[in-house]
Amino acid sequence: xxxxxxxxxINEYLPTEVGHLSAETISTNGRRLRQIATIFNQLKAExxxxxxxxxxxxxxxxxxxxxYRRQTVKASTVNKDLSILIKMLMYFDNDAVLKFKIKYPAHxxxxxxKRGASLEEEKVQAxxxxxxxxxxxxxxxxxxxxLVCLSISTGFRPKELRMLSFRNVNKTEHGYExxxxxxxxxxxxxxxxxxxxxxDGTAAFEKYLEARRIRLGRAGKSEDALFPPIKHxxxxxxxxxxxxxxxxxxxxxxxxxxxxxxxxxFGQRAIDEGQSMHDVSLVMGHVTTATTQxxxxxxxxHNAARDMQRFWSGKGAIEEQ
Numbered sequence: 001x002x003x004x005x006x007x008x009x010i011n012e013y014l015p016t017e018v019g020h021l022s023a024e025t026i027s028t029n030g031r032r033l034r035q036i037a038t039i040f041n042q043l044k045a046e047x048x049x050x051x052x053x054x055x056x057x058x059x060x061x062x063x064x065x066x067x068y069r070r071q072t073v074k075a076s077t078v079n080k081d082l083s084i085l086i087k088m089l090m091y092f093d094n095d096a097v098l099k100f101k102i103k104y105p106a107h108x109x110x111x112x113x114k115r116g117a118s119l120e121e122e123k124v125q126a127x128x129x130x131x132x133x134x135x136x137x138x139x140x141x142x143x144x145x146x147l148v149c150l151s152i153s154t155g156f157r158p159k160e161l162r163m164l165s166f167r168n169v170n171k172t173e174h175g176y177e178x179x180x181x182x183x184x185x186x187x188x189x190x191x192x193x194x195x196x197x198x199x200d201g202t203a204a205f206e207k208y209l210e211a212r213r214i215r216l217g218r219a220g221k222s223e224d225a226l227f228p229p230i231k232h233x234x235x236x237x238x239x240x241x242x243x244x245x246x247x248x249x250x251x252x253x254x255x256x257x258x259x260x261x262x263x264x265x266f267g268q269r270a271i272d273e274g275q276s277m278h279d280v281s282l283v284m285g286h287v288t289t290a291t292t293q294x295x296x297x298x299x300x301x302h303n304a305a306r307d308m309q310r311f312w313s314g315k316g317a318i319e320e321q
Contacts, residue, residue: 005053006037013088022187024159029084036065036081043068055092059099063107066100075109082109115295118265123255124152124200130253131204139215139230144248146208147227151259153201155266155284157184158259162236164226169209170194175202178226183285195283198266267297 002008010033017026040052040061048068049061062082069078086097101108131145151161160180168179176197183190197205216223219230229237242259250256263284270280277299281292292298 004037004041005051005055006040007034009054009088009092010034010037013091016091022185024186032081032084033088036085039065039068054089055094057089057094057096059096059103062096062100063104066107066109070109078109115293115298116261116264118268118297119152119257119261123253123257124265124269126253126255127152127249128200128204131207134207136207136211137214139211141248141252142208142211142215143227144245144252145204146211147242147245148249148262149201149204149208150197151262152265153198153205154178154195155263156180156195157263157285158239158242159184160285161259162227162239162242165224166212166226167224169226175199176205180285189287190285193283193285198269264296267292271297271299272303 010030014026014030014033017029021029037052040049040057043049043061043064044052048064049057051057051061062085066078066082069081082097089096127145127148131149134141134145136142147161150156156164156178160183163182164178164180168181170177170179174196177194178197179192179194181192183192212226212228215230216228221228221230221233223234225234225236227237227242229235229241246257246259267280267284270283271277277289277292280297281289284292284296286292286296
């Protein structure tokens, strides 16, 4: 092996996943593995692990890595590190992660995952209200608020947002719907799906479409991407750009949020309105309603209790008749 054995092993391992995992997943795993490689290089230099060679890493080395990571990141992040690390090490016939779990069971990070919060309704309305006041000629702010408002109004994931096509925007008698062609798990378990735009976001969406028309006209361009990269011909805006656009809204309103919170907000608002959990789950692109309920949205427990009381009261009234 050369000077950087961990990196060499990454370069050998990742190509074996082509055809079995999506290109996006392979790219994500590569970024995580390179971060892990940097940490192992550092720990090796400090004498805290015996090696940074994935073929020779031991259970004790994994324990040192986990101890280091738990000082700075959440248990869920360490779990993700271990889940990708075990796959690569096993490729090289190294079961160090499995041995670590057996030898140091108390050191293995436990996950107590609670469903994350959605945006408070006041913040949702503040975003929509601010979008309504932006000059349609202010392209940067229109692009920023157009993206965030659409995220709240559709629950699209960041990948889906950035790769939407203008040709897939459809206006019906009930409002707008958009086909997401590029979805999570594309090419494997993910399926393209139609998603309705929540009525609260319709005005902001139509205003964005007008701003987009004006901006492309000024640039003398015709682009299919719903959020076009103005400085380039064709393609889609980058992940870095959608993070920048979100930050612009955060700075403008002095509030912090992330796209996953926007996604949960879409689902939770639909559930609070009385929409079917099955419909919400399908529209959000989940394989089962269990994923929707566990990670994104569910009925408020107090509302559920009151609905049960109303049911019993109504049943009693019927029986008396």
